[in-house]
Amino acid sequence: xxxxxxxxxxxxxxxxxxxxxxxxxxxxxxxxxxxxxxxxxxxxxxxxxxxxxxxxxxxxxxxxxxxxxxxxxxxxxxxxxxxxxxxxxxxxxxxxxxxxxxxxxxxxxxxxxxxxxxxxxxxxxxxxxxxxxxxxxxxxxxxxxxxxxxxxxxxxxxxxxxxxxxxxxxxxxxxxxxxxxxxxxxxxxxxxxxxxxxxxxxxxxxxxxxxxxxxxxxxxxxxxxxxxxxxxxxxxxxxxxxxxxxxxxxxxxxxxxxxxxxxxxxxxxxxxxxxxxxxxxxxxxxxxxxxxxxxxxxxxxxxxxxxxxxxxxxxxxxxxxxxxxxxxxxxxxxxxxxxxxxxxxxxxxxxxxxxxxxxxxxxxxxxxxxxxxxxxxxxxxxxxxxxxxxxxxxxxxxxxxxxxxxxxxxxxxxxxxxxxxxxxxxxxxxxxxxxxxxxxxxxxxxxxxxxxxxxxxxxxx
Amino acid sequence: xxxxxxxxxxxxxxxxxxxxxxxxxxxxxxxxxxxxxxxxxxxxxxxxxxxxxxxxxxxxxxxxxxxxxxxxxxxxxxxxxxxxxxxxxxxxxxxxxxxxxxxxxxxxxxxxxxxxxxxxxxxxxxxxxxxxxxxxxxxxxxxxxxx
Numbered sequence: 228x229x230x231x232x233x234x235x236x237x238x239x240x241x242x243x244x245x246x247x248x249x250x251x252x253x254x255x256x257x258x259x260x261x262x263x264x265x266x267x268x269x270x271x272x273x274x275x276x277x278x279x280x281x282x283x284x285x286x287x288x289x290x291x292x293x294x295x296x297x298x299x300x301x302x303x304x305x306x307x308x309x310x311x312x313x314x315x316x317x318x319x320x321x322x323x324x325x326x327x328x329x330x331x332x333x334x335x336x337x338x339x340x341x342x343x344x345x346x347x348x349x350x351x352x353x354x355x356x357x358x359x360x361x362x363x364x365x366x367x368x369x370x371x372x373x374x375x376x377x378x379x380x381x382x383x384x385x386x387x388x389x390x391x392x393x394x395x396x397x398x399x400x401x402x403x404x405x406x407x408x409x410x411x412x413x414x415x416x417x418x419x420x421x422x423x424x425x426x427x428x429x430x431x432x433x434x435x436x437x438x439x440x441x442x443x444x445x446x447x448x449x450x451x452x453x454x455x456x457x458x459x460x461x462x463x464x465x466x467x468x469x470x471x472x473x474x475x476x477x478x479x480x481x482x483x484x485x486x487x488x489x490x491x492x493x494x495x496x497x498x499x500x501x502x503x504x505x506x507x508x509x510x511x512x513x514x515x516x517x518x519x520x521x522x523x524x525x526x527x528x529x530x531x532x533x534x535x536x537x538x539x540x541x542x543x544x545x546x547x548x549x550x551x552x553x554x555x556x557x558x559x560x561x562x563x564x565x566x567x568x569x570x571x572x573x574x575x576x577x578x579x580x581x582x583x584x585x586x587x588x589x590x591x592x593x594x595x596x597x598x599x600x601x602x603x604x605x606x607x608x609x610x611x612x613x614x615x616x617x618x619x620x621x622x623x624x625x626x627x628x629x630x631x632x633x634x635x636x637x638x639x640x641x642x643x644x645x646x647x648x649x650x651x652x653x654x655x656x657x658x659x660x661x662x663x664x665x666x667x668x669x670x671x672x673x674x675x676x677x678x679x680x681x682x683x684x685x686x687x688x
Numbered sequence: 689x690x691x692x693x694x695x696x697x698x699x700x701x702x703x704x705x706x707x708x709x710x711x712x713x714x715x716x717x718x719x720x721x722x723x724x725x726x727x728x729x730x731x732x733x734x735x736x737x738x739x740x741x742x743x744x745x746x747x748x749x750x751x752x753x754x755x756x757x758x759x760x761x762x763x764x765x766x767x768x769x770x771x772x773x774x775x776x777x778x779x780x781x782x783x784x785x786x787x788x789x790x791x792x793x794x795x796x797x798x799x800x801x802x803x804x805x806x807x808x809x810x811x812x813x814x815x816x817x818x819x820x821x822x823x824x825x826x827x828x829x830x831x832x833x834x835x
Contacts, residue, residue, distance in 0.1 A: 382731035510717075510731060511710060511738045591724030596759050599723045600695045606722070607697075631722075 232269040233432045235290040235425035236279055240264050242286035247619040249278035249287060254499045255378055255589075259632070260622035270589050273374035274429040275499050275524040276533040289425035289534045291447035294454060297332055300417030300443070302409060304401045305333040306394060309340050309479025309546060310423040310529040311448055314537045315459070317548035322465035327458040329466045331451070333419070335405065336468050340475030342397035344565045345574050347474065347487035349390045354490060354519055361386055363494070363509060363517040366484060368392045371426035371524035372502055373435050373584060380506045381586030388519075389584075390577040391437060393478065394420050394427065398441035399575045420445040423532030424525060438582045452536035469571075472564040473553040480546050481528040484521040489561055493519040498526035592634065606634045614645045694758045695723065701741050701766075703749030712753040713737040716764070723757055726832035732808040733762055736826050739801045740766040746791055747771070748822065760830050761810075767823040773816040780806070780814075 245263040257271035258278060265278075265286070279287040297303045305328055312321055325336050346368075354364055365387045367373065376383050391399075398418045405416050422428055422445040431442045470476075477483030482495040494517055496505045502522045508514055525531035530546060531539035557564040592606070593599040613626040621642040623629040632638035641647040697719055699712035717734040725733075737753060744751040748770025756763045773779045782803045806812040811827035 381727040507714065508710075510734060511713060512735045513710070513738070586727060588724075588727075590718075590721035592722050593724065596724055597693055600693055600757070600759075603695050603719065603722050 232272065233429065234267065234269060234272050235274050235429040235432070236267070236272065236276060237288045237290055238265050238267060239286045239288060242284050244284055244286070245622075246283065247622065247624075248281050248283060250622065250624045251619055252277050252281040253624065254375065254503050256624050256628050258624075259637075260619075270587075271378065273371050273378060274426040275371035275375070276425045277499050277524075279425065279533040280525075289447055290428055291422065291425075291450045291534065292419070292428075292444035294331065294446060294451055296444060297417050297419065301415040302335070302405060302411055303333050303417040303419065304335040304337060304405060306337055306339050306397050306401070306418065306420045306442075308338075308394065308421060308423065308529060309343075309476045309483075310532060310535060310542065311421045312476070312549060313479055313530045313542040313546040314448060314452060314535060315456075315545060317545055317552060319459060320465065321470060321549070322467055323459060323462055324455070325466035325468060326462040326464055327455050330458040330462055331454060335401070336466060337397055337401045338468065338471050338475070339394050339397050339420075340471035340478060341469065341568055341571065342393035342400070342475075342574075343478040343484075343487060344471055344475040344569055345571075346390055346393045346396060346577070347478075347484070347489075347565070349577055350388050350519075351488045351490070353388050353390065354488070361512070362515050363520045364388050365506075365509070366519070366521045366523075367436065368478075368484065369426065369523045369525075369529075370430040370435060371424070371499065372522040374426070374587070375499070375502065375524070376506065377435065377584060377587035378589050379503070380510055381588065382510055383506060384584050384586065386509070387584055389581050391575070391580055392430075395434075395437045395440060395442070395580070396575055396577065399580060400571060400573075402441045403573075403575075404571075417443040419443055421448050421451060422446065423448050423529045423535045425534060426524065434582065435584060436582055438580055447534035448532070449534045449536050469568055471568045472557050473550040474561060474565050475568065476546070476553060477550055479529050480543055481523060482521070483528065485519065487561075487565070488519065490519045492517060493521060495521045497523045497528050497531070499524045592631070602634045606630045609633050609640070612640075612646075613643055616645075618644075620644045694756050695719070696754070696756045698755075699753045701744045701751050701753060701768075703745060703751075705745065709742060709745055710738055712741050716753070716755045719755065720757065720762065725757070725762065725830055728833055729762070729828055729830055733764060733826075733828050736805045736808045736828075737764050737766070739805050740764070740824055740826070743801050744768045744770070746787055751821075762828045762830070764809075764826045764828070765823065767821060769821040772818040772820055773814075773822055774818060776814055776816060 243264045245260045247260050249265055250258045250260055255271045255273055257268045258265055279289055312324060315324055328336055367388050367390055402416055402418050418441055420442055428445040431440050431445055434440050474487040477486055481497040485493045485495050496502050527539045527543055530542040591599055592602040610626060610630040615626050617625040621629050623632055629638055641650055699715055701712055713734050716737050717730055720730045720733060744766060748768035751768030754765045778784055780802050809826035810829045813825040816822040
């Protein structure tokens with residue numbers, strides 16, 4: 228348990244007002260308000276960014292690399308995902324947006340969507356050859372969902388499809404290709420992801436699914452958006468690359484992954500609460516007839532990421548219009564359409580690069596089972612004595628969590644304001660009782676029942 | 689002297705309340721996780737309990753789930769005061785079901801409940817009397833397979 232966790236969400240103390248909005252929204256109960264400020268419990272955080280989405284005071288920030296950092300590298304490759312293109316109206320063509328990226332200083336552009344098509348085929352293969360194991364199979368592409376599975380649903384690890392997330396596959400491919408073509412050393416090449424969310428950033432620093440990431444960093448879409456918009460405005464020439472078909476591009480929004488894989492009997496689940504719910508049901512074997520579940524932590528899919536700039540519904544509209552345009556120029560058959568853009572020689576297969584997902588237990592009360600049992604019993608006792616309102620005033624998301632914190636010695640019963648009020652009342656009564664018992668000596672003061680002085684020599688000082 | 693330590697919990701299952709279906713199993717799952725029972729065992733307990741919970745909900749108009757967790761095994765007992773099962777042998781056959789049509793339309797009543805409970809538990813016992821009710825006891829050893 229000594230292993231530290233690196234997270235990409237950061238609380239800004241000066242802005243935090245301790246309102247517990249984030250505490251209540253966190254799917255893994257990883258936030259507490261202590262001394263009026265929100266604090267993260269690193270072992271529980273899955274970097275989903277829900278706190279960032281919900282905070283009314285913008286006190287939660289996503290960690291992002293800065294555009295200026297590309298100066299440290301001789302050759303820079305940028306990996307824009309579909310959610311980047313979805314930030315702009317469809318009238319601005321992808322090539323113009325790519326021109327804008329070139330203008331910002333990137334030497335090469337490779338669409339994550341192209342990698343998504345290779346990964347789609349790998350997933351389709353895996354589903355086809357999956358025999359006898361529990362169903363449904365679960366999507367591997369959202370790192371926040373993978374972490375949720377690690378901490379809350381380790382029993383589902385076997386159902387996660389073991390393939391690379393498209394962005395990691397893309398990074399492996401472009402770096403290798405550039406090294407060979409340009410004769411550069413790996414350290415001279417910067418590979419940058421334009422991230423819609425913090426969970427991808429966390430995955431670069433501490434990956435759950437890839438043995439050795441080839442990404443140099445991730446620059447938040449919100450960080451680059453303004454600069455890119457200005458840059459697009461002054462673009463004279465657009466930049467042509469081998470783009471994906473509409474299927475790869477479709478991955479940016481919910482349901483796109485299912486469509487690209489070509490699985491009919493599948494679910495597209497988005498929004499971390501919904502994902503949690505569905506995973507709970509899968510865990511109880513309630514969905515054995517479903518083949519595949521696409522999961523994304525953000526509502527709407529990656530376009531709904533907390534580090535995007537445009538409203539997610541507008542982004543969804545933008546993406547849909549782009550897809551419609553792309554379909555006008557591509558074969559109607561899915562595989563034929565994808566084949567046109569899948570021209571990368573030696574595109575990596577996941578097998579050699581993928582890391583086995585491991586459980587990250589955080590639920591148990593104690594490493595020792597006897598001790599855990601004792602704590603559980605005490606926790607239930609404490610819970611029964613709490614009001615059960617889940618008001619959050621104590622800084623924990625629910626009475627259940629406060630009970631657990633109390634048993635773990637991280638909180639006390641009077642953190643509950645109802646308990647505190649009851650204790651104050653008791654204390655006050657005790658004090659009054661005590662006050663009444665003070666022996667009357669000489670001309671000292673006496674109190675009446677209301678606690679007011681009724682002595683005559685008030686003005687003695 | 690060794691202390692025979694266990695933790696007990698009890699949950700009511702409301703009859704016919706599909707909105708709350710699976711609540712007892714979810715609570716028991718959480719309890720096992722808090723105590724640190726391996727994930728694959730937790731899952732087997734949750735699946736078995738869920739099947740039993742659904743049976744009580746569909747056929748018996750409600751009942752009680754009792755869970756007792758020991759260091760090396762877990763015992764789940766589900767009892768009800770429903771109509772009882774006339775022929776247990778028949779009921780244990782895969783595909784046998786007395787669930788009404790509307791239940792089958794909801795995806796339940798495939799006749800796999802009891803066989804599944806037996807499959808996922810290490811010990812399985814069923815007692816039933818017509819007009820009095822049914823009591824099912826499942827035992828799960830805490831011996832984990834690799835995840």
